[in-house]
Amino acid sequence: MTEDERDRIAGGYRAFVEEAAPTSPLYARLAEEVAGSDDVLSFLADLPVGKRQPNLLFAALRYLHGTPADGAQLRRLVADDGERLRATMLARATQTNEPARCGALLPVLALIEGPLALIEVGSSAGLCLYPDRYGYAYDGVPVGPRDTVRIDVTTSGGVPVPGDVPAVVARIGIDLNPLDPADPDDRAWLRALVWPGANAGERLRRLDAAAEVAAREPATALTGDLLDRLPDALALVPPGCTVVVFHTAVLPYLRSEARAAFVDRMRDLPVRWIAQEAPGVLPGTGERRPSGWGTEFVVSLDGRPLAVSAPHGGRLEWLPDGLGASGR
């Protein structure tokens, strides 16, 4: 490991401290420990560049051993079980799937004439493909079915809360590695990706319940790159519906040329396009943060920003010029 490499990896973990501190103080402490541990940094330096990030290391540790209580335990686990940890980090990826993100999608979907065919690119286990199967409470006002996953949203800025959920006639996901919501091992990995912290219990309950919904009514899952497989997804759409291509927390995974090509494609296709991504990931959606992530997402329809949402759901702020966006 060169000194440069060590500093780069440690710098990534230090940046993560700030990101994790508000919701997961334990992860913030663990990241600080990693940044100061030569042994753990060497372990990480032996992994390919795209496999060294905090989310992946911590999820792999939790998947194999449960959450490390502190830095000393983390260092011990890396020293004693490095081979299995390495194999897990190579085999798995950060594919956090948060169904609560549907709370931000629903008011935007309601602006689009249905019935809808949903194509989600970067769908992970596809849990955001069921916005019509979940129940919502916007500032306590219920929307949609009651006896199912419940998604609470606090709103501001005059969110046009719909009276009901949309009619969905097709659910198609594209992912480099689609996870199977019915598979116990994939579910265990999805659970390991949820950060420990005050809202972890609620997130895990929601994840389990949403995986049950998805397992009962499987979506079509296409394996591969989102641009490559988009024509296949479009070919599966039944006639007589509006196609909505959407993505949440996906585009930072793409290199900038691929991201630009995807944006061009979305502008050309005769579909509606919803994005829920960190600011600046799409043109005209604010300043890009160095980490690629951040503490809020921008929700846009056909490239036009409509709202700001909390990355794991729960909060939605409609932007002042976000109304009247139903026309293309």
Ligand SMILES: C[S@@+](CC[C@H](N)C(=O)[O-])C[C@H]1O[C@@H](n2cnc3c(N)ncnc32)[C@H](O)[C@@H]1O
């Ligand atoms: C952070 S997860 C988000 C999952 C889901 N959209 C959500 O918001 O809960 C990002 C997903 O994008 C997928 N992904 C990344 N790059 C991709 C690409 N080029 N083509 C297809 N899927 C991709 C990853 O495999 C991962 O499952």
